[in-house]
Amino acid sequence: MPAETLSLIAQFAGSLAAILLLVWLARWLGLGPEKRLLTEAEVAEAARDAHDGFEPAAIAIDSDGRGALARGEDGRIMLLRPHGSHVASRILGPASSAKMSPAGDSEGLVVDCGERSFGAVTLQLRDAHAWADAINAL
Missing domain, CATH: 1.20.5 (Single alpha-helices involved in coiled-coils or other helix-helix interfaces)
Structure with missing residues (x-):
């Protein structure tokens, strides 16, 4: 050669x-690749891992797996979203807010945990109105 x-x-x-x-x-x-939250079991595990003692009683998952909400047995609500190959989460409080997405996206929910560094998360949920009411009542 x-x-x-x-x-x-x-x-x-x-x-x-x-x-x-x-x-x-x-x-x-x-x-x-970015982690997705696709099942209630994945969301429940991520919520338990994120906050010791948090036990999810109700879970709502974004239709694309780009985020989720979990209501604990104690009434606290946690917002979870993928962050790279991990999951970032925040317990929502009085500074948090939720509003329905602009017209044309009737089931879209924009959740702001009140922390600029976390940012607002838009979720496509089946029961978005009920979650918005619960978050805004905190």
Whole structure:
């Protein structure tokens, strides 16, 4: 084989090895696709993990898995949303608010926990009006 061909093969093999190393490193660091909350069991586990002693009694999950609400047995309401490969959550309080999305999105609910750093979360829920009433009553 000519030296030029061997050089190209070596360059290709080195590039492939570097790519595989980066893929392994990303997995090892826990990086990857955004987590989705798709089942009540996943939401309940995330809520329990986030706040010790929180036991979900009612759960509402966004239709795309981009967030959820959980009402605890003690009446507290928790907002959960994916944050990278993890789940971020906040217990809602008096500074929290909920409003229905603008016209055309009749079941969309915008929940603001009152913390700028967390941001507002828009959820598509079947029972959005009931959750909005409960959040605004806090």
